Amino acid sequence: MTVSYENSKAVFDGIRAAGIRSISALPETWLGLLLQRAEDDPEVDLIQVAKEEEAVGIAAGAYFAGEPHVLLMQNHGFFAAMNGIISLAQLYSVPLCMLIAVRGHWGEPYPWHTRGGIVTEGLLQALNIPYHHARDPALVAKEIAEAYTLSQSSLSPVALLLTRDLMEE
Amino acid sequence: MRRADCLELIYPEIEDKLVVTIMGACAQELYDLGHRENFFYLQHAMGLASSIGLGLANHLPHEKVIVLDGDGSALMNLGTFTTLARYRPRNFLHIIFDNGSLLSTGGFESHTTSGVTDLAAIARGAGIEHAVAVDSPMAFGEAFVEAMERDDLGVIVARVDAVGPDNYGMDFALPENAFRFKRCVQERRAATGWTPPTHPGHASSA
Numbered sequence: 001m002t003v004s005y006e007n008s009k010a011v012f013d014g015i016r017a018a019g020i021r022s023i024s025a026l027p028e029t030w031l032g033l034l035l036q037r038a039e040d041d042p043e044v045d046l047i048q049v050a051k052e053e054e055a056v057g058i059a060a061g062a063y064f065a066g067e068p069h070v071l072l073m074q075n076h077g078f079f080a081a082m083n084g085i086i087s088l089a090q091l092y093s094v095p096l097c098m099l100i101a102v103r104g105h106w107g108e109p110y111p112w113h114t115r116g117g118i119v120t121e122g123l124l125q126a127l128n129i130p131y132h133h134a135r136d137p138a139l140v141a142k143e144i145a146e147a148y149t150l151s152q153s154s155l156s157p158v159a160l161l162l163t164r165d166l167m168e169e
Numbered sequence: 170m171r172r173a174d175c176l177e178l179i180y181p182e183i184e185d186k187l188v189v190t191i192m193g194a195c196a197q198e199l200y201d202l203g204h205r206e207n208f209f210y211l212q213h214a215m216g217l218a219s220s221i222g223l224g225l226a227n228h229l230p231h232e233k234v235i236v237l238d239g240d241g242s243a244l245m246n247l248g249t250f251t252t253l254a255r256y257r258p259r260n261f262l263h264i265i266f267d268n269g270s271l272l273s274t275g276g277f278e279s280h281t282t283s284g285v286t287d288l289a290a291i292a293r294g295a296g297i298e299h300a301v302a303v304d305s306p307m308a309f310g311e312a313f314v315e316a317m318e319r320d321d322l323g324v325i326v327a328r329v330d331a332v333g334p335d336n337y338g339m340d341f342a343l344p345e346n347a348f349r350f351k352r353c354v355q356e357r358r359a360a361t362g363w364t365p366p367t368h369p370g371h372a373s374s375a
Contacts, residue, residue, distance in 0.1 A: 065229050
């Protein structure tokens with residue numbers, strides 16, 4: 001299985017179509033082609049972090065500055081960011097639009113991803129974070145725009161889960 | 170050297186800057202000098218004050234962003250030095266008050282307390298060119314003035330006593346601080362000719 005070039009482009013185009021040009025990310029396999037596009041786009045401001053929790057702070061700063069922002073991370077990075085999500089974003093009513101690559105779920109061949117994949121939805125539910133699975137490249141732009149809109153209207157973290165169906169081919 | 174004295178020394182210079190401070194004693198001492206709408210107090214999420222500062226500085230090149238950090242918080246997010254070094258926001262000053270103590274959470278000694286761990290050296294090793302350590306008010310004041318005049322990312326590690334204020338309390342709720350800070354930042358940005366984007370949820374007809 002390889003990462004889908006066309007669908008990575010669909011996700012990136014969806015981010016841009018939603019009016020977002022500020023991105024924070026921690027690179028991972030499924031996000032690689034997507035982040036390459038972000039890096040190559042002179043209008044996009046990409047900050048790669050050393051650990052995903054940093055991106056929550058960066059997203060808050062961008063929000064205060066009035067700059068639409070999206071966070072890209074793997075589900076294991078979401079775990080690493082959790083205190084920031086709770087004790088900055090949720091505590092202060094700061095919106096986060098998170099695009100999370102969900103590894104370790106249906107069809108996962110790699111054992112090391114599986115424990116995280118199994119608990120991801122339960123953790124999102126425990127944190128009251130609305131989430132939606134993105135599976136269809138034809139719909140993903142709309143889903144990104146909807147995730148961003150809900151994050152802004154609810155002043156809350158929102159997660160769009162990038163699935164195997166979408167990211168691999 | 171006391172952190173409160175350092176804050177008092179620089180207050181006239183930072184009262185009109187975008188300031189992000191960490192929790193507890195540092196936040197309270199800044200607040201007690203006089204709250205400004207351009208101050209944001211991160212009362213939890215230890216380690217992320219510098220990341221918020223990066224997000225602000227990155228999108229507001231006309232502003233000078235000051236982050237007031239502590240050794241305990243900085244130790245929780247050492248990766249921030251590497252991210253700051255890589256993107257090098259020139260309008261960002263990172264002040265770390267190093268009291269060698271987790272003062273606001275019980276006063277336990279931090280890893281910097283015996284002098285083994287050198288935060289300024291960590292910052293320099295991460296690639297931040299202008300990172301200095303100071304232990305007197307005079308040296309702190311000089312380092313601050315130099316950093317404000319310099320158009321570059323700077324880190325000042327100020328060795329201070331492990332003492333804090335006697336009383337804690339602010340007259341607003343945490344989200345209120347965020348709402349007012351955001352409004353202040355956007356009004357300042359608008360004054361430079363920039364117009365905030367209109368989101369569906371914020372449209373007047375919604």
